[in-house]
Every structure is written in C-alpha cells, then in structure tokens.
Amino acid sequence: MLIPCPWCGEREDNEFTYGGPAQVAYPSDPEAADDASWARYVFFRANPKGKLAERWVHSAGCRRWFNVVRDTVTHQITPA
Amino acid sequence: MMREPHPHPDHLWRNPEPKRSYDVVIVGAGGHGLATAYYLAKNHGITNVAVLERGWLAGGNMARNTTVIRSNYLWDESAAIYEHSLKLWEHLSEELDYDILFSQRGVLALVHNQSGVREAHRRINANRLSGIDAEWLTPAEVKAFCPIVNISPDLRYPVMGGALQRRGGIAKHDYVAWAFARKADQMGVDLIQNCEVTGFELAGDRVVGVRTNRGSIAAGKVALCAAGHSTVLASMAGLDLPIQSHPLQALVSELLEPVLHCVVMSNAVHVYVSQAHKGELVMGSGMDPYNSYAQRGSPHVIEFQLAAACELFPIFSRAHVLRTWAGIVDISPDASPILGLTPIENLLVNCGWGTGGFKATPASGWVYAYTIARGEPHALNAPYTLERFSTGALIDEHGAAGVAH
Ligand SMILES: Cc1cc2nc3c(=O)[nH]c(=O)nc-3n(C[C@H](O)[C@H](O)[C@H](O)COP(=O)(O)OP(=O)(O)OC[C@H]3O[C@@H](n4cnc5c(N)ncnc54)[C@H](O)[C@@H]3O)c2cc1C
Numbered sequence: 001m002l003i004p005c006p007w008c009g010e011r012e013d014n015e016f017t018y019g020g021p022a023q024v025a026y027p028s029d030p031e032a033a034d035d036a037s038w039a040r041y042v043f044f045r046a047n048p049k050g051k052l053a054e055r056w057v058h059s060a061g062c063r064r065w066f067n068v069v070r071d072t073v074t075h076q077i078t079p080a
Numbered sequence: 081m082m083r084e085p086h087p088h089p090d091h092l093w094r095n096p097e098p099k100r101s102y103d104v105v106i107v108g109a110g111g112h113g114l115a116t117a118y119y120l121a122k123n124h125g126i127t128n129v130a131v132l133e134r135g136w137l138a139g140g141n142m143a144r145n146t147t148v149i150r151s152n153y154l155w156d157e158s159a160a161i162y163e164h165s166l167k168l169w170e171h172l173s174e175e176l177d178y179d180i181l182f183s184q185r186g187v188l189a190l191v192h193n194q195s196g197v198r199e200a201h202r203r204i205n206a207n208r209l210s211g212i213d214a215e216w217l218t219p220a221e222v223k224a225f226c227p228i229v230n231i232s233p234d235l236r237y238p239v240m241g242g243a244l245q246r247r248g249g250i251a252k253h254d255y256v257a258w259a260f261a262r263k264a265d266q267m268g269v270d271l272i273q274n275c276e277v278t279g280f281e282l283a284g285d286r287v288v289g290v291r292t293n294r295g296s297i298a299a300g301k302v303a304l305c306a307a308g309h310s311t312v313l314a315s316m317a318g319l320d321l322p323i324q325s326h327p328l329q330a331l332v333s334e335l336l337e338p339v340l341h342c343v344v345m346s347n348a349v350h351v352y353v354s355q356a357h358k359g360e361l362v363m364g365s366g367m368d369p370y371n372s373y374a375q376r377g378s379p380h381v382i383e384f385q386l387a388a389a390c391e392l393f394p395i396f397s398r399a400h401v402l403r404t405w406a407g408i409v410d411i412s413p414d415a416s417p418i419l420g421l422t423p424i425e426n427l428l429v430n431c432g433w434g435t436g437g438f439k440a441t442p443a444s445g446w447v448y449a450y451t452i453a454r455g456e457p458h459a460l461n462a463p464y465t466l467e468r469f470s471t472g473a474l475i476d477e478h479g480a481a482g483v484a485h
C-alpha cells in the first residue's frame with residue numbers, strides 16, 4: 001500500500017505509523033463529561049466499511065502527522 | 081468403551097429455504113455462530129433456530145485461522161472462559177462424533193529478554209493458581225522439547241527460555257465448523273448460506289427480526305456472531321461497539337516431512353508456527369496496523385514474520401511459501417471479547433475475539449447459548465459486558481497473553 005505523505009510524496013506503508021481514525025474531538029467540557037461520554041471518547045472509534053478519515057505519521061521519513069481518507073475495502077486513498 | 085469418532089461423514093447438512101420466523105436468528109455461520117446453534121439445541125432444547133450466513137458456511141475467520149488452542153491467559157476472567165473451552169475441546173470429537181484432529185501437542189511461548197522472563201514466570205504462576213497447567217523451560221529444555229529451535233547465543237534475540245502449556249495444541253478448523261454444523265442441523269437448526277443480513281426490524285427499543293437479501297425473517301432473539309463485520313451489523317440497529325476491524329495474515333509452506341511436533345510462538349521476534357497434520361508449516365504473526373475489510377494485508381508483514389521464523393528455525397530457510405491470506409479480525413480496546421446483552425432488547429452480541437477466538441469456539445458457543453436462552457449471562461461471560469468500557473472494569477489481556485493468538 002502506498003501512502004501519500006503531503007511532504008514526501010507516495011511511500012510504502014511500512015515507513016508510516018498508523019494513528020487510527022481521525023476527527024476525534026476531546027470533550028469540550030471535560031469536567032462535565034460523565035462516564036459514558038468518556039467511554040465514547042476513549043474507546044469508541046469509527047469503523048466503516050468504506051471511506052474512513054484517518055491519521056498517519058511518516059515515522060521513517062519527515063515524522064509529520066497528516067490525515068487522509070482511505071477506503072477500507074479498496075485501500076484507495078483520497079486527500080483529506 | 082467410547083466409540084471412535086467418525087473420520088469424515090458423507091452428509092453434513094441440509095440447505096433449507098429460510099422460514100418466515102424463528103425463535104432465535106444467529107447472524108454469521110463462523111465457528112462461534114455454529115457452536116452457539118449447537119449448544120442452543122443441545123443444552124437448552126431450543127431448535128427453532130436459523131444461522132444466517134452471507135457467504136458460505138465457515139468461510140470467514142473460521143477458515144483462515146492458524147488453529148492455535150491454549151488456555152494460559154493471565155487474568156482470572158480469561159483463564160476461566162478459555163480453560164472451560166479447553167476442557168470442551170478435550171471431548172469434542174466424541175461429543176460431535178467427528179474426528180476434528182484435536183492434538184494436544186503443547187504450545188511453547190519463547191522469551192528473549194529479561195522482562196519477558198519475568199512476565200512468563202508471572203503468567204505461569206497465575207495460570208497455576210487458576211488450575212491451568214504451565215511450566216517454565218530453560219533454553220536447554222526448550223531445545224530438548226523442540227530440537228529444531230535455534231538456541232544459539234549468537235541470535236540477535238537469543239532464546240532465554242519459554243512457557244509451555246502441554247495441554248495446548250491445534251485442531252482442524254474446517255472439521256470443527258462442519259462438526260458443529262452437522263450436529264446442529266441434525267437437531268433441526270436451519271443453516272442458511274448466501275443469506276446476508278442487511279438491516280433489522282425494530283419495534284421501539286426491541287428487535288423483532290432481520291432483513292436479508294432473501295426477505296425479512298422474524299425472530300424472537302437476534303444473536304450477532306459476525307467477527308470483523310460486527311460494527312457494520314450493529315450500526316444498522318443503531319448500536320455502537322468499541323471494535324476496530326483489521327487484517328490478520330497467515331501463510332503456509334508446501335507439505336513437508338514432520339519436523340515440528342509442537343506449537344512455538346515468540347512475541348518478541350514475532351512469529352508463531354506449527355505443522356499441520358498434512359505437513360504444511362502454518363505461520364502467523366501480528367495484525368496489520370490499519371483498519372480494513374479488504375481481506376488482504378501488506379507484504380512486509382509477511383516478510384518480517386518469515387525473517388523471524390528463519391532466525392528461530394534455520395531449517396525453514398529453504399522451505400517455500402505456498403499461500404498467504406488474511407482475515408478481518410474484530411479488535412476490542414482490552415483485547416477481550418464482548419459477549420452478552422445489549423441496550424437493545426432481544427439483540428445480543430458476541431464479538432471482539434480479535435486474533436484469538438478460534439480456541440474459544442466451544443466455550444463461546446456454550447455461554448452465548450446460555451445467555452440467549454436465559455436472557456442473562458452465564459457466570460463465565462458475565463464480566464464481558466459492553467458496559468465495562470464505561471465502568472472501567474476492563475479485562476486487559478494486551479501483552480498478558482504472551483502473543484495474541
Ligand atoms: C489469519 C488468522 C489467524 C488466526 N489464528 C488464530 C489462532 O491461531 N488461534 C485462535 O484462537 N484464533 C485465531 N484467529 C482468530 C479466530 O479465527 C477468530 O477469533 C474466530 O474465528 C472468530 O469467530 P468466528 O469463527 O465465528 O468468525 P467468522 O468465521 O469470521 O464468522 C463470522 C461470519 O459472519 C458472517 N457475516 C458477516 N456479516 C454478515 C451479514 N451481514 N449477514 C450474514 N452473515 C454475516 C461472515 O461471512 C462470517 O462467515 C485467527 C484469525 C485469523 C484471521
């Protein structure tokens with residue numbers, strides 16, 4: 001699988017570390033968040049069969065983080 | 081005297097048309113779905129049951145796993161359910177009247193550093209306290225138990241010993257699925273292939289049936305057993321699960337003379353291997369890191385595990401890889417399953433077995449059938465709730481299990 005680093009271009013996936021699904025917002029009012037909403041924040045992530053916004057870090061390259069949208073069935077990547 | 085189990089029966093199951101209604105509809109005819117159907121009929125007398133399968137019977141992870149069976153988990157909750165499973169495995173061929181080639185050849189987990197040695201001793205002690213057989217082998221004893229392992233101090237990660245469960249081993253995964261299927265079918269369960277669940281019939285907060293590509297089917301209870309597709313299904317009912325789907329790869333060599341008589345795993349060098357009854361070496365390692373439903377993984381994962389295998393077993397260096405494949409595994413946050421009731425009435429879930437659920441097949445079916453029949457969990461699956469992610473009562477088997485399978 002080739003992953004397009006926005007700074008280095010397409011590289012083999014083993015140069016990268018996976019950061020999991022993207023767009024996970026920290027609770028806006030953490031003091032007020034109950035156990036169920038903490039559980040959602042800590043443990044629940046999107047797991048679609050299809051397009052997934054996700055994070056990668058180019059650990060064996062420029063070491064920068066970025067987001068892509070990847071189809072989890074075809075592995076086709078479109079920029080986020 | 082006990083009769084020899086059937087070597088390989090000619091007739092396995094009918095292929096019935098789905099009825100319009102069942103007491104219980106199980107979604108997914110992998111090992112867990114089939115075992116659940118069997119124990120529903122056998123232990124609870126519930127036979128008006130359908131197992132719906134989108135593809136062919138046991139063509140998912142059940143067909144793709146590397147069949148390692150053991151019960152030497154760290155925590156009490158895990159030890160209890162996996163040991164119940166191992167005890168069921170020990171009589172399963174006779175019980176199902178089908179020789180599933182269960183072979184207790186021993187599972188040896190090698191360690192390669194000081195922290196690994198300490199962790200292994202901790203686990204051996206925990207296992208013994210749970211009544212599970214476990215022993216420590218020195219490098220020389222490793223060599224005596226498995227002569228083809230390289231214990232040379234020149235290795236980059238020399239073997240410093242290993243934890244052995246002699247009662248662990250392997251079984252033939254296809255036969256296991258077919259054996260459960262055949263018995264469930266004989267007791268009246270309808271096994272329906274090419275029947276994909278595409279939605280749920282809901283009445284308020286209650287599930288009353290499923291929609292499928294072969295029409296709607298009413299159900300008293302719906303029990304999900306869909307492994308890597310669990311979140312896809314649950315989300316159709318408006319239920320979120322803390323599960324991520326990843327590819328897990330494995331491979332086999334060509335058929336070789338018997339050279340390896342046990343299962344060897346190494347978490348640090350990261351490969352595990354056994355030799356199947358026919359003679360192929362069966363190997364696996366860790367899952368691919370990214371989410372996927374593609375049933376294929378990255379070639380470098382295979383390359384790393386082969387490098388590890390050749391270092392530990394120099395004799396393998398001239399073997400050939402015949403096939404590689406992947407299954408989609410359902411990974412939970414604490415590497416333990418979610419098995420039981422859900423906030424939606426009459427909808428039950430069994431998932432999160434991830435990279436290691438084959439060994440749990442009989443026990444998973446046993447306790448899931450109990451939970452479906454009684455409407456409350458069995459003592460063995462009571463800790464495995466969905467609520468534990470809110471209460472914090474996790475059963476954290478990450479790393480604790482030595483290696484993930
Ligand atoms: C490469 C690999 C190696 C492994 N090695 C081991 C090992 O050595 N030891 C071990 O203990 N475990 C191992 N595992 C894990 C083990 O295989 C799984 O935990 C276990 O098989 C999961 O349960 P199952 O058999 O019911 O799953 P599956 O066989 O995957 O069954 C789920 C079924 O649900 C069906 N389904 C999905 N969606 C729908 C729908 N909408 N409608 C109808 N049907 C649907 C699927 O088609 C599938 O047949 C391994 C897994 C893999 C992939």
Ligand SMILES: [Zn+2]
Pocket residue numbers: 005006007008009058061062063064
């Ligand atoms: Zn880069």
